[in-house]
Each structure stands twice: as C-alpha cells, then as structure tokens.
Amino acid sequence: MLFEAAAACEVFGTDHSELVNPWYSFRACGSRQARVGGWLRADTTHGLDTLASAHTVIVPAQDDIEGDPPGELIDAVRAAHAAGARIVSLCTGAFVLAAAGLLDGRRATTHWAHADLLAARYPKVTVDAGVLFTDEDGVLTSAGKAAGMDLCLHIVRTDHGATVANALARHLVVPPHRDGGQAQFIPAPVTHGRDHPLAELLPWALERLDQPLTVEDLARQAAMSSRNLARHFHAVTGTSPLRWLLSQRVRLAQELLESGDDSVEHIAARTGMGTSATLRRHFARVTGLPPEAYRRTFGVR
Incomplete structure (x- = not known):
C-alpha cells in the first residue's frame, strides 16, 4: 500500500538532521517481486536478508490479506525479532507480524475494517480495533492510513523526545501527538x-x-x-x-x-x-x- 510505505519513508528516510544529528540510517528492503500500491515496482538493492542487522523493522500495509504473506518475508521478520530488532507494522502489515507469531499473547491493532479477520485468523492475538496504535515489548502496530504516521511520530518521540517529534510534526503539517489509545474511528472528521x-x-x-x-x-x-x-x-x-x-x-x-x-x-x-x-x-x-x-x-x- 503506497500511503503507509510513503509515510515511513518520509519520516525515517528523509534527512532531518537539523532536528537531531545523526538522524536515522534508512534502508528500503524487499524481494525482487515487491510492488508498492499494486503498480509501482520497489526497485531496491537491499534484500530481505538486510533485516537481520536492523535495529527497527517497519512492515508497511500489504494489499492482499486474503492469502498468507510470503514465507521469505515471515522468516526475515521473525529472524530480525530474534536478533533483537524493534518490529513495527503499519495497517495490514500486522498480518505479517501475526503470521510470524510475533503478536501471540500481545495486544495489536490494524485497520478497523480488517480487525475481525485478523482476530479470526490469529486467535492468539488480542486484537483491539478501537485504538490508533499499540506498543508492547518492542512490537508495535498501527491502524490504517493516518494512524501509521501517528505511530511513526511515536517512534521518533520515544527515540528523541517530544521536542524533536513536535518539530517534525510541524514540518509535516500533521497533529504533533495523537495518543495511541485514541479512538481509531471518529464519527465526524477531525x-x-x-x-x-x-x-x-x-x-x-x-x-x-x-x-x-x-x-x-x-x-x-x-x-x-x-x-x-x-x-x-x-x-x-x-x-x-x-x-x-x-x-x-x-x-x-x-x-x-x-x-x-x-x-x-x-x-x-x-x-x-x-x-x-x-x-x-x-x-x-x-x-x-x-x-x-x-x-x-x-x-x-
């Protein structure tokens, strides 16, 4: 899904060293068959084996949630977690984390429209469809679309503090802090x-x-x-x-x-x-x- 992948790239892959130096060292990794948004080829020189040396791995939303995620992706995410990496999913990326067993016994979220499917397919996961994001023991999940940006800013806030996160939010022209426990579905637009x-x-x-x-x-x-x-x-x-x-x-x-x-x-x-x-x-x-x-x-x- 294009929006969630772009949000992570904008926050972590753009140089914001004017806020704090050094900023994140960012790599986009994927298989040779990877597509973004269903039509844009993710042409990256970094394969999934790069995940093994990452401090943080962000799995963006996957377009197809009817079938199982690719086995090589599941194995790479599981290996990164075993090596001590912080693992993050945006929107339906939670299906990858669940397939890897990383959400078993944990509270997690995804886009509200897919929460029932996630809960039914992975009964060991405590699915909370009413929150923007969760953060439990180094495994983080977000709801859909804009909530992915909220989680990215939460990560920056965790790593570098509120002042840096708020300055970045002002640069991106987004709300500086929406609590993870805030309601995912708001009846009227904000x-x-x-x-x-x-x-x-x-x-x-x-x-x-x-x-x-x-x-x-x-x-x-x-x-x-x-x-x-x-x-x-x-x-x-x-x-x-x-x-x-x-x-x-x-x-x-x-x-x-x-x-x-x-x-x-x-x-x-x-x-x-x-x-x-x-x-x-x-x-x-x-x-x-x-x-x-x-x-x-x-x-x-």
Missing part, C-alpha cells in the same frame, strides 16, 4: 482551525493546564451540558474530555522535562497533576519512563 464547536474551548483549556479543570468547568466555559460536551469531544478529538486533558498535561510535562531543570514537584504543579506521585504514575503509563529517566534521556545537555 477539524482544525476554528470550524468546530470546541474551537474556543481547546485553546482556553491549554492555557490553564496548571489548574484542576473538571468536565463541569469545561462544559461551563463552552456553554453546553456535560453530556453535549462529551459528544462534541469524541467527534472532534476521538476521546473524552478528561483523557484529552491528561494527554495534554503529559505532553506539557515532556516539554518541561526536556527544556529545563524544574523539579518534578514543580512540573506536577505546572501541569495540573497536583503531586509528584500523580505525575509519575500517569507519565510512566503514557511514556513508559519515569520523569527522571525521561529527563536523563531527552533533557538539554
């Missing part, structure tokens, strides 16, 4: 600018993340009922008001940890978490690292 019912409310809330905002506070500011607010939030952001607030608080905490030396207690206050214990709990759940370790990894040196 709208940007000021053409939606929350256009005034979202910036208002972002300026007050240091305050203990409640759903009632947001509803009062938006001049609507709590139930109506929840409906609009789900339509615009794909998540609930409180989950959106929490993701914004964690995002702000990431930026503060990267750019300064404020104490965790002070950052907890500035992000509206209240206490350092609350910040540590939510931060570690979202990022996989405690705040102190995150600062050591991504803080300004």
Whole structure:
C-alpha cells in the first residue's frame, strides 16, 4: 500500500538532521517481486536478508490479506525479532507480524475494517480495533492510513523526545501527538482551525493546564451540558474530555522535562497533576519512563 510505505519513508528516510544529528540510517528492503500500491515496482538493492542487522523493522500495509504473506518475508521478520530488532507494522502489515507469531499473547491493532479477520485468523492475538496504535515489548502496530504516521511520530518521540517529534510534526503539517489509545474511528472528521464547536474551548483549556479543570468547568466555559460536551469531544478529538486533558498535561510535562531543570514537584504543579506521585504514575503509563529517566534521556545537555 503506497500511503503507509510513503509515510515511513518520509519520516525515517528523509534527512532531518537539523532536528537531531545523526538522524536515522534508512534502508528500503524487499524481494525482487515487491510492488508498492499494486503498480509501482520497489526497485531496491537491499534484500530481505538486510533485516537481520536492523535495529527497527517497519512492515508497511500489504494489499492482499486474503492469502498468507510470503514465507521469505515471515522468516526475515521473525529472524530480525530474534536478533533483537524493534518490529513495527503499519495497517495490514500486522498480518505479517501475526503470521510470524510475533503478536501471540500481545495486544495489536490494524485497520478497523480488517480487525475481525485478523482476530479470526490469529486467535492468539488480542486484537483491539478501537485504538490508533499499540506498543508492547518492542512490537508495535498501527491502524490504517493516518494512524501509521501517528505511530511513526511515536517512534521518533520515544527515540528523541517530544521536542524533536513536535518539530517534525510541524514540518509535516500533521497533529504533533495523537495518543495511541485514541479512538481509531471518529464519527465526524477531525477539524482544525476554528470550524468546530470546541474551537474556543481547546485553546482556553491549554492555557490553564496548571489548574484542576473538571468536565463541569469545561462544559461551563463552552456553554453546553456535560453530556453535549462529551459528544462534541469524541467527534472532534476521538476521546473524552478528561483523557484529552491528561494527554495534554503529559505532553506539557515532556516539554518541561526536556527544556529545563524544574523539579518534578514543580512540573506536577505546572501541569495540573497536583503531586509528584500523580505525575509519575500517569507519565510512566503514557511514556513508559519515569520523569527522571525521561529527563536523563531527552533533557538539554
């Protein structure tokens, strides 16, 4: 599938060393019969044996999911995982990871239209069709199309921090951070600018993340009922008001940890978490690292 392959190439295969140097060393690998988008030949000098020496392997979406993936691809992905590589699938690329046995006992996702087939064909996989992406023990999967870009940015954020990922998102003109747990299917299109019912409310809330905002506070500011607010939030952001607030608080905490030396207690206050214990709990759940370790990894040196 052309879109998902192009997303990975744009993020990792384009030189973004102005953001962090060195950037990723990128290789496009495939068999001699590989096609992209069903019509574009993937003419690459790198065969599937190159996967064995990779640190990260990204399997883009496959067009044909009715039959089994090519055996040589399954073997190459399985060998890369055994060698310690991080394995990533975009959209229906999850069928390759499942065929290789890498999703057994793990939670995974794919495009919502193919989730039932993935679950039926591979019953050992816990298929979650309601999320944008998953990240479990070095095996990552994404939903379809734009969610593949979300997962690519998540990888950059994991490797290089929120500041670099946000700068890259601005360059690509895409949302800087959609949480992996955000709903995959949003009833109404996500709208940007000021053409939606929350256009005034979202910036208002972002300026007050240091305050203990409640759903009632947001509803009062938006001049609507709590139930109506929840409906609009789900339509615009794909998540609930409180989950959106929490993701914004964690995002702000990431930026503060990267750019300064404020104490965790002070950052907890500035992000509206209240206490350092609350910040540590939510931060570690979202990022996989405690705040102190995150600062050591991504803080300004």
